[in-house]
Amino acid sequence: MRAARRGCVVLGAFSFGCGGPGRATPEAAGCPSRDAVWASSDYSSSAVGAFALSGAVSTGAATVDLGADPVLAVSRGRAFYVARDLGTIFELDAPCGRPTSRWTLPRDARGGSPNPYDVAVASDGSVWVPLYDAAAVAVLTPQGQVATRIDLSTFDPDGNPDASAISIVDTPAGEKAFVALERLDEPNGFSADRDSWMLRIDVPTRAVETHVVLAGRNPFQMIAGGGGVLWLADPGNFDAADEAFGGVERFDTATSTSTLVVTEAALGGSVDEVGVSGGCAVAIVADATANVNATSLVTFDAATGAPIAPASASPLSTPGFDLEGLAWFGGEVAVGDRRRAASGFPVHAFDVDSGCRATARPDAVFLPLPPVDLRAIPR
Numbered sequence: 001m002r003a004a005r006r007g008c009v010v011l012g013a014f015s016f017g018c019g020g021p022g023r024a025t026p027e028a029a030g031c032p033s034r035d036a037v038w039a040s041s042d043y044s045s046s047a048v049g050a051f052a053l054s055g056a057v058s059t060g061a062a063t064v065d066l067g068a069d070p071v072l073a074v075s076r077g078r079a080f081y082v083a084r085d086l087g088t089i090f091e092l093d094a095p096c097g098r099p100t101s102r103w104t105l106p107r108d109a110r111g112g113s114p115n116p117y118d119v120a121v122a123s124d125g126s127v128w129v130p131l132y133d134a135a136a137v138a139v140l141t142p143q144g145q146v147a148t149r150i151d152l153s154t155f156d157p158d159g160n161p162d163a164s165a166i167s168i169v170d171t172p173a174g175e176k177a178f179v180a181l182e183r184l185d186e187p188n189g190f191s192a193d194r195d196s197w198m199l200r201i202d203v204p205t206r207a208v209e210t211h212v213v214l215a216g217r218n219p220f221q222m223i224a225g226g227g228g229v230l231w232l233a234d235p236g237n238f239d240a241a242d243e244a245f246g247g248v249e250r251f252d253t254a255t256s257t258s259t260l261v262v263t264e265a266a267l268g269g270s271v272d273e274v275g276v277s278g279g280c281a282v283a284i285v286a287d288a289t290a291n292v293n294a295t296s297l298v299t300f301d302a303a304t305g306a307p308i309a310p311a312s313a314s315p316l317s318t319p320g321f322d323l324e325g326l327a328w329f330g331g332e333v334a335v336g337d338r339r340r341a342a343s344g345f346p347v348h349a350f351d352v353d354s355g356c357r358a359t360a361r362p363d364a365v366f367l368p369l370p371p372v373d374l375r376a377i378p379r
Contacts, residue, residue, distance in 0.1 A: 031096035032056060036327050036334065036376050037079050038097065039070040040345065040369035046070045047369050048081045048090075050097030050377065053332060053349055055364035060097035066090075072373040073119035075168065079378060080119040082129075087113035089129065089144075094377045103127075103144030108134045118222075120168040120177065122203050128177055130163035137163065137179060139206060148206050155197065155211065156183050165222035167230055168203060169253045175203040178230060178253060180219040181211070192218040192236045192245070200256060215260040216249040225276050228253040233283065234260070235270035241288040248274050248283060248300075261305040267298045268311025273326045275333065276302050280356035282333050284323045285311055295323040297335055299356045308356045315358045316348060325374035333358060336371025345370050 034050035041047070046066040049059040067083030074080075079094040087107065090099035108114045114134035121127055125142035135156075139148040155161040162182035169176055179199040184190040196219055197211040216234025223231050229250060236246030246264035248271055251257070261281075264270050269285030272295070276282075281302040286293040296314035300307045309315060316323070318339065325336030325347070333350045344366030350358040 031058065031093070031098075034058065034095055034097070034377060035329055036374050037072060037074075037081075037092055037094055038325065038336070038347070038367060038371060038375075039072050039081060039373045040336075040367045040371045041068060041070055042369050043068050045369070046083070046372075047367070048092070048097055048099070049367075050095065051347065051365045051367075053329060053334065053365065057365060057367065058096055059368065060092065060099060064099070070372055071117065072375045074375045074378055075119060076121040076123075077378040078121055079375065082116050082119060084115050084117065084132075085113055087116060089116060089119060089127075101144065103140065105129070105131070105138060106146060114138070117163065118165045120166040122168050122177070123170075123175055124203075126203075128166055128168060130166045130179055132163055133160070135160040135163070137166070137177070137201070150201065150206060150208065152179075152181070152199070155181060155199065158186050160186065161197070161199075162186075163199075164219055165232075167222060167224050167253075169224070169228050169230075171228060171253050176209075176253065177201040177203055178222075178251070180214075180222050180232060182218050182220075184218065192243075196234070198251060198256070198258065210256070212251075212256050212258060214249060214251070215245070215258045216247055217243075217245040219249070220271070221273050223274065223276070225250075231274050231276050231281075233271040233274045234264075235272060235286070236264065238270050238286060238293055239288055239290060241265065241269050241285075246270055248281065248305075261302070262300050262307065266305070266307050266310065267300065268307075268314075269296060269298075273324075275326045275328045277328045277330075277352075279303055280352060282326065282328075282335075282352070282356075282358065284326055284335065286321055287311070292319070293321040294319055295321055297323060297350075297358065299352070299358055301356065309358065315350065315360060325371040327374040327376045329376055332361075334365070334374055336367070336374055338370035340370075341366065344368055347371060347374065 067086040091101040114131040127140040236243040296311040347365040
């Protein structure tokens with residue numbers, strides 16, 4: 001990882017004053033139309049930017065340490081780059097993928113990063129961040145200062161329930177924050193040998209209301225669908241691809257009920273990421289081969305869970321754990337590929353028809369580092 005810079009930080013054409021978080025003044029010139037923000041990393045250094053499916057790629061920051069373990073988040077029309085290893089959150093000017101604000105979270109008790117994993121924005125502008133290593137949810141003011149810290153240590157026998165994702169939803173009972181808890185057995189190699197939970201927190205009062213036992217285990221990713229539905233990728237244990245609690249899960253925030261829509265056995269691998277558009281769903285799955293975990297793009301019916309193209313009939317498979325980053329754009333899907341091509345690291349695009357059959361388009365988007373995450377730009 002590059003050494004952290006001291007003093008003032010310059011992000012492309014943006015500059016932050018020394019001493020704390022702030023909002024930068026954007027460039028006078030506008031940014032060309034882009035479809036998605038991207039984060040890429042070789043797990044030593046990282047990059048962030050935006051791309052258009054037609055092939056134009058912009059890089060948002062070239063002179064700042066972005067860490068080595070990034071993830072993206074989009075909530076309430078805002079986009080964020082989370083540097084998990086640094087404990088830092090950058091808000092992005094989404095059309096260009098440029099950082100405009102930087103918020104650094106307090107260090108944990110051991111002096112390390114609290115490991116922020118996701119970001120959700122409430123209607124009052126507060127920013128909610130699950131802290132994977134600190135067993136807490138930090139609630140930040142709109143200016144990025146910690147206002148409240150919700151302790152989660154009692155929700156797992158080992159003192160840390162591994163909060164992996166968050167979504168804030170307007171439900172019939174009011175605005176609620178839903179926090180996915182992996183609840184892995186940390187002393188035994190972080191195995192998924194106990195139930196995972198969904199925590200429901202009342203946003204106005206910051207009070208934990210209840211937890212719901214999830215149908216799947218190890219919620220690796222959570223995305224918001226239409227109608228207050230959350231979709232979860234539940235890989236369970238990556239060294240097995242036939243677990244009854246592994247697959248894709250549908251969580252109804254109105255009723256706080258959960259259903260495993262399709263199992264990993266039906267899809268042909270542990271589910272790493274999922275995307276849903278209407279009645280069609282796509283996912284990245286990994287096989288159980290130790291130290292390999294070959295990935296495939298799969299499709300299935302979002303309503304019934306019926307596989308359409310499982311791993312055995314995938315339109316895109318790799319020999320190792322190479323597919324990372326998945327995003328929908330209307331009738332198109334983009335998926336990142338960490339294998340270098342002549343022009344860089346490709347983002348493959350697929351046209352998806354009404355029957356959820358994916359057809360590859362010629363590669364047009366190439367990133368400077370291996371892709372980690374893709375998110376459609378909020379419109």
